[in-house]
Amino acid sequence: MIQKYVFGTPFETEAVTARIPETPGRPAYGKIGTEGGFSFEMPLGKEDIVYGLGENVRGINKRGYLYISNASDDPYHTEDKSSLYAAHNFLIVDGKRKVGFFFDYPGVIRFDVGYMDPDVLTVSGREADLTLYVMEGATAYEIVKEFRKIIGRSYIPPKFAFGFGQSRWGYKSQEDFFAVADGYRKNRLPLDMIYMDIDYMQDYKDFTFNREHFSDFPEFVKKMRERHIRVIPIIDGGVKIEEGYPVYEEGVKNNYFCKRADGSDFVAAVWPGYTHFPDFLNPAARRWFGRCYQTLTDAGVEGFWNDMNEPSIFYSKEGADRCRRAMEKYLSTSEEEYSIMEVQKELNALANDPRDYANFYHNVDGKMVCHEKVHNLFGYYMTRAAGEAMEELEPERRILFFSRSSYIGMHRYGGVWTGDNASWWSHLLLNLKMLPSLNMCGFLYIGADLGGFNNNTTRDLLLRWLALGVFTPLMRNHTAAGTRAQECCQFGDTEDFRHVLEVRYRLLPYIYSEYMKAALTDDLYFKPLSFVYPEDGFAPQAEDQLIIGNEIMIAPVYTQNARGRYVYLPEEMKFVKFLPDGSISEEILSAGHHYVEIALNEVPLFIRKGRCIPVADPAEYVEAVNPDTIRCIGYTGGTYELYDDDGVSREYDLETHVRVIGM
Ligand code: MIG
Numbered sequence: 001m002i003q004k005y006v007f008g009t010p011f012e013t014e015a016v017t018a019r020i021p022e023t024p025g026r027p028a029y030g031k032i033g034t035e036g037g038f039s040f041e042m043p044l045g046k047e048d049i050v051y052g053l054g055e056n057v058r059g060i061n062k063r064g065y066l067y068i069s070n071a072s073d074d075p076y077h078t079e080d081k082s083s084l085y086a087a088h089n090f091l092i093v094d095g096k097r098k099v100g101f102f103f104d105y106p107g108v109i110r111f112d113v114g115y116m117d118p119d120v121l122t123v124s125g126r127e128a129d130l131t132l133y134v135m136e137g138a139t140a141y142e143i144v145k146e147f148r149k150i151i152g153r154s155y156i157p158p159k160f161a162f163g164f165g166q167s168r169w170g171y172k173s174q175e176d177f178f179a180v181a182d183g184y185r186k187n188r189l190p191l192d193m194i195y196m197d198i199d200y201m202q203d204y205k206d207f208t209f210n211r212e213h214f215s216d217f218p219e220f221v222k223k224m225r226e227r228h229i230r231v232i233p234i235i236d237g238g239v240k241i242e243e244g245y246p247v248y249e250e251g252v253k254n255n256y257f258c259k260r261a262d263g264s265d266f267v268a269a270v271w272p273g274y275t276h277f278p279d280f281l282n283p284a285a286r287r288w289f290g291r292c293y294q295t296l297t298d299a300g301v302e303g304f305w306n307d308m309n310e311p312s313i314f315y316s317k318e319g320a321d322r323c324r325r326a327m328e329k330y331l332s333t334s335e336e337e338y339s340i341m342e343v344q345k346e347l348n349a350l351a352n353d354p355r356d357y358a359n360f361y362h363n364v365d366g367k368m369v370c371h372e373k374v375h376n377l378f379g380y381y382m383t384r385a386a387g388e389a390m391e392e393l394e395p396e397r398r399i400l401f402f403s404r405s406s407y408i409g410m411h412r413y414g415g416v417w418t419g420d421n422a423s424w425w426s427h428l429l430l431n432l433k434m435l436p437s438l439n440m441c442g443f444l445y446i447g448a449d450l451g452g453f454n455n456n457t458t459r460d461l462l463l464r465w466l467a468l469g470v471f472t473p474l475m476r477n478h479t480a481a482g483t484r485a486q487e488c489c490q491f492g493d494t495e496d497f498r499h500v501l502e503v504r505y506r507l508l509p510y511i512y513s514e515y516m517k518a519a520l521t522d523d524l525y526f527k528p529l530s531f532v533y534p535e536d537g538f539a540p541q542a543e544d545q546l547i548i549g550n551e552i553m554i555a556p557v558y559t560q561n562a563r564g565r566y567v568y569l570p571e572e573m574k575f576v577k578f579l580p581d582g583s584i585s586e587e588i589l590s591a592g593h594h595y596v597e598i599a600l601n602e603v604p605l606f607i608r609k610g611r612c613i614p615v616a617d618p619a620e621y622v623e624a625v626n627p628d629t630i631r632c633i634g635y636t637g638g639t640y641e642l643y644d645d646d647g648v649s650r651e652y653d654l655e656t657h658v659r660v661i662g663m
Contacts, residue, residue, distance in 0.1 A: 001136045002146060003027060007034055008129035011364075011374055013106050015409035016133065017152035027134045029099055030121075034128035038105070042121045048095030049540055050113050050121065051140055051528070054088025054441035055406070055418055057081055060433050060528050060543045062091065066115040070108040071376045071405045073312035073352055075420035075454060077427065085310060085405045085419045087376035088441040090147060092140045093121065094530075100135035100143035106374040106407065127373065141524075141531040144440045148522035152412045154444040155387070156519050157473075158398040159647025160230055161303060161445070162512050163192025163622040164469075164501050166487055167478035172199040173213035174220045181229055183489040190501045190620045194224070195305065195478065196233040204272035205240045207247055207295040221300035228621040230302050232400060235293070237309035237382060238268060238275030247292055251276060256285035258360040258371065266360035268313040269320075277311055280381030281362040281374060289382070290389025297393070303400025304386065305417065309379035310405045315350040318359060322346050379405025380413075387413030397648050402474060408441050415445025415474055423452025423483070428465050428558040433543055435472065435526040444518055444525050447474030456484040459491040460560060460600055463500060467603045468556040470504045471548060473515050473525065496580065496601035502618035503578045503603040508625050509614045513643040514549035520654050525549065533570040542568040551613050551640065553606040557598050564597035573606040574634055584615070584633060612638035612663050622647070632663035 003023040026032055030042035044050070050062045057079060058065050069087035077084060089103040091111065103109055105125050112122040133150070137143035148154075166180055177194055184191040202208040209217045224231050239247050239257070251257050257265045257276035265276045279285040293304065313319075326346040329338050349355075357375050361368040371378075383403040390399040401414030410416075418434060421427040431448040438446050450469040451462040457479065466488075469475045479486040488497035504511075518525040527547040529539040545555040545567060555567040569591050577585045580601045589596075589606075598604045607613060612634030619625040632640060639662035645652060 002150060003134045005132045005134065007032075007038065007132065008127065010104065010129045010131045011106055011369065013104055013377060013407065013409060015104050015407065016102075016150050017412075018150035020133070020150065027132065029097070029134060038125045038128040038130060040103075040123040040132070042093070044093065044114055044119050044121050045095040046119070048093050049140075049530070050091055050093055052088070052091035052100070052437060052440050053111060054090070054408075054438050054443065055084050055086035055416065055434060056088070056437065057084065057430065058433070060436055061540065062111075062113045064114050064118065067111040067113065068108065069111070069376055071310040071379060073308065073310050077419070077421055077430065085379070086416065087407045088438070090408060090441050092143050092440075094140040098137060098140055098143060100137070100147055102133040102135075102147060102408070103130055104133065105130035106377045107372060108375065139531070139534050141527070141534070144524065145522060147440075148442060151408055151442050153522065154411050154442050154519045155401070155414050156398060156516070156652060157400045157415065157445050158302065159512060160192050160622045161400045162473060162508060162515070163475070164190055164504055165193035165195055165232065165476040166191060167195030167197065167476055168486065169197040169479070169481040170199065171197060172210070174215070177220070177224070177231065180487060181224065181227055183487050185227060185620070187489045187494040187498065188620060189488050189494060189498050190505050190618070191229060192621050193230045193232050193303070193476075195476065196231055198234055198236065198271055200233055203240065203242070204236065205242070205245055205247070206235050207292045218299040225300065228623060232303040232305060233296060233301060234305050234307050235386075236271060236307050237311040237378065238270040238272065238277055240272035241267070241274045241276060248276070250288065251278060251285075254284070254288065255363070256282065256288055258362060259368075260360055267317045268311070268356065269315050270308055270312060274317070277360070278382070278385075279362050280378060280385050281364050281369065283365075286381060286385040287389065290385040290387075291393070293386050293389060294393055297390070297399065306379065306383050306386065306401065306403040306414070309382045309403060310352070311378050313352050313356055316353070316356040316359070319350045319353055319356060323350065376407045379403050380407040380410035383410050383414040395650065398650060402445060406443065411442030411444070416443050417446070417474060417476065418448045420453045420480070421449055422454040423457040423461060424455070425461060425558055425560055427452055428461070428468060428556070429544060431465075432468060432546065432556060432558070436524065436528045436546060439518075439524040439526050444515060445473045447472040447476055449476065449478040451477050451479060451486045453478060453480050454483070457486050462486065462488075462491070463496060463600050464557050466497070466500045468554070470500065470507065470603055471511065471554050473511070475504060499578070499580045499582075499601055500603055505619045505622070505625055506578070506615050506617065507613075508622065509616050509627070509630055509642060509644065510549075510551075512647070513614070513641075516643045516645070516652065517549070517641075517654070520652055529553070529568075529570060536570045538568060539570050551608055551611040551634070553608065555604065555606065563599070564595055566593060566595050567606070568593055569606065572609045576605050576607055576633060578603040582618070586633065607634040610635050610638055612640050614640060614642055614661060630661070632661060634663065636663055638662060
């Protein structure tokens with residue numbers, strides 16, 4: 001049962017696609033205040049679990065902390081943070097009462113989930129303009145499925161995007177990219193994609209390529225394709241201000257950029273220096289920007305990642321002026337009157353300053369909407385621009401898209417990667433815990449920077465992280481400029497890496513099948529154990545394990561120097577290990593707690609009682625996975641519904657693409 005309550009005059013985010021009639025009055029849950037902003041207050045039972053909130057820090061149970069939906073380019077995802085890049089305002093209270101809430105509110109909104117008062121959930125925002133969806137169901141899982149039905153089908157990437165990808169901020173020239181390709185192919189390490197970070201562009205200009213570093217870009221893309229590798233370029237949120245740059249000139253001429261109150265184009269410095277922000281909320285601008293991606297698809301590109309779309313601001317013109325004024329004042333007054341600390345304050349406030357977000361506007365059907373009111377939609381609408389344009393221009397094939405910033409609704413147009421994590425063991429665990437929450441909010445094509453983005457990785461961290469990445473739809477090794485080399489061939493012997501990557505390709509039929517089934521039936525790919533075993537009192541405690549589809553449980557190792565880990569089995573399962581010699585070990589374990597040994601070069605999974613999963617022979621790229629080699633592992637007598645399709649066209653159909661296999 002879904003009810004929709006409208007307060008004030010909300011901005012139409014188009015997060016929800018279903019037509020739901022408005023319910024008059026107030027919801028049966030919570031106390032709502034609309035004076036001087038919005039507030040929602042609801043008591044939490046002692047045992048209640050709170051699920052949801054998508055991309056965020058902390059656990060699967062969100063209880064006991066403050067989360068603020070305020071899309072932020074903050075590259076330090078430490079435990080004290082309340083905001084990452086996304087705004088996923090859907091949560092479920094699971095206790096005696098089971099109820100879900102979607103706060104469709106595109107500005108900054110706070111979720112105090114038993115933080116100030118352990119027994120109270122408080123949701124608040126500055127304006128009392130929002131649509132609140134309230135959902136009841138028999139279980140938290142039912143509520144999620146109900147919610148997913150109203151927000152529209154999740155994005156479906158091309159099948160190659162389920163292969164492994166290598167990335168690094170710092171690859172510049174075609175020689176760099178060929179060297180990465182060689183490192184993989186010569187060592188027979190599987191690879192499907194190499195990501196192109198900002199250095200492929202000419203002066204960080206979107207939809208350009210550096211002429212010095214690429215003699216012939218389409219030819220370069222083609223040569224990579226001949227090696228069965230796709231190159232996936234990055235696109236940034238800001239458009240460089242530069243006379244003669246067509247994207248800039250068209251944008252200015254047609255008023256496609258965000259404007260200040262006085263009608264001038266807002267200016268923010270990002271990687272290219274001063275830029276304008278495309279007004280993705282303006283349908284004409286959105287259409288225009290989306291069509292710009294064609295420059296690259298015409299050159300043979302089949303996928304993109306959208307970055308810096310919170311939007312990230314290094315500093316604005318106004319911010320630079322504030323610093324200059326502070327500096328001048330400091331220089332012309334005495335230290336007692338005006339301290340150098342005042343200058344420091346302005347300098348520290350330069351990046352992503354809320355004053356800047358309050359200082360530019362979107363043109364939505366002729367109405368000027370201040371950015372701060374719709375801040376969390378920018379990444380969503382950028383990716384929507386790209387997705388919609390490609391649905392029109394490329395109706396016959398899927399294009400890969402994923403974004404850094406997102407809002408619910410964007411899940412229909414692309415996936416997300418979870419941004420600038422660090423090469424920390426704690427971030428491996430955080431990666432795991434974020435996955436089901438993201439799925440609940442519709443984001444299925446997801447993954448983290450494997451090995452860690454900031455700081456230097458270590459061989460063991462990367463191997464353990466890849467062993468989790470084997471199961472994430474987006475499986476990408478990415479790292480920041482200046483860090484230690486992180487490609488899988490950079491750690492001496494490549495055998496262990498080859499083996500772990502090969503497991504991904506051996507499981508590809510299963511991973512793709514489960515992804516497609518989840519997308520086509522609005523279901524979860526990753527589930528918390530408690531969703532599958534609602535009667536099991538311990539299941540909610542096992543936050544470091546996940547269920548995938550209906551068949552398997554994963555329990556990755558996430559501590560350094562560990563030779564294995566404790567794992568909880570809600571029922572009897574088969575403990576499966578992909579061993580480095582290519583063989584697979586299987587052992588039946590009874591329900592309960594176990595310690596299982598897992599070496600650095602082994603990939604573990606657990607098959608649920610009575611089930612089986614398909615496994616193929618290893619391959620070096622997705623198209624080389626041979627369906628004739630598929631066999632089942634697991635419980636004798638088990639059957640599996642295998643979904644498969646051409647992986648390219650947009651014709652998805654469960655009926656005709658599923659066949660039952662078994663053992
Ligand atoms: O300010 O393009 O999250 O993946 O490598 C940093 C450079 C900008 C942030 C992204 C990261 C990417 C980096 N970008």
